[in-house]
Amino acid sequence: MEIVVTGRHTQIRQKFRDVVESKMNRVTAIAPDAQRAQIVLTHEGNPRQADTARRVEITIIAGSTVVRAEASSTDEFSALDMALDKLTLRLRRTRDRRKNHRRGYINPMPVDMGVATPVEDKTSDEVNTSPQAAVASDLGPGESVEVQVGDTPIVIRRKLHIAEPMSIDEALYEMELIGHDFFLFVNKETKRPSVVYHRHGWSYGVFEIDTPENVRKDDED
Known part of the structure; x- marks a missing residue:
């Protein structure tokens, strides 16, 4: 399984990468068909949010199935553990649903959400200057665009998903x-x-x- 670790507004320490790789066996044990694990670590600079200063988002891609979980804490390691707990619970639900399907129950086809790609920090030349520009821009499947509204803390993110109709x-x-x-x-x-x-x-x-x-x-x- 490919493991990709990226940071938003923070640098990724090697120790965190090592811990992530060592704990991904929890994922492969439940979902051996997982092809890619994407881990995004975000740092919140606002001191008023110190209790949730580190947020870890984990996205697992297994075929056309995408499973995601996130958690926030005072440090990246505890946030990683909490996010993994949520993720493994959802992976078990997916596995159990497949087992039920083999026993004769109906298992809906999962939506193809595309390859999740992190939104990286952009320079002022790379970021659109208005929400209108973000909405008007062309996106490919799985691509996303993120803009900040003027000098405000408001950030608008737009992403294109390709999905088959479902019940x-x-x-x-x-x-x-x-x-x-x-x-x-x-x-x-x-x-x-x-x-x-x-x-x-x-x-x-x-x-x-x-x-x-x-x-x-x-x-x-």
């Missing part, structure tokens, strides 16, 4: 894998862009988006 159940499964509170997908029943999201407990919600023109056309038909 709501499949979208919920993918949302759990990447550890987000929401998941954007194309509903294969309605063909509409949709979002599933956590509400509370085991309750979920679904938003679907359409244009007035399409809605009127469906009513006419």
Whole structure:
């Protein structure tokens, strides 16, 4: 498995790289088909956020499946351990779901989210100067662009994912894998862009988006 360690607003120490490589056997033990592990370490410079100054994001790519987890702590090593705990739990869910499929249950095809690429620090010449420029730029599958809005701390990130239409159940499964509170997908029943999201407990919600023109056309038909 290829292991890539990068830093945002921080330098990666060799000791951290060594610890990452030694602990990746937890991943290969659960997901021997994992092809790539991407670890991004981010440093938060705000002293008011000292308790979460180090954030570790781990993305595992195994075929067309992408599993992701992140955690923050006072140091990168404890953040790594917490992120790995979350990641291995999601990997076990994926493995168990495959086992259920072999026993006769339906296993939805996972969405191909593309190769996750870290957003590296850019010089002023490389960064777009407005949100409009970021939205207007052309992106390839898996590519992303990040811009800062003027002198504010607001950062807008845009990324292109290529995905086959899926059911709501499949979208919920993918949302759990990447550890987000929401998941954007194309509903294969309605063909509409949709979002599933956590509400509370085991309750979920679904938003679907359409244009007035399409809605009127469906009513006419």
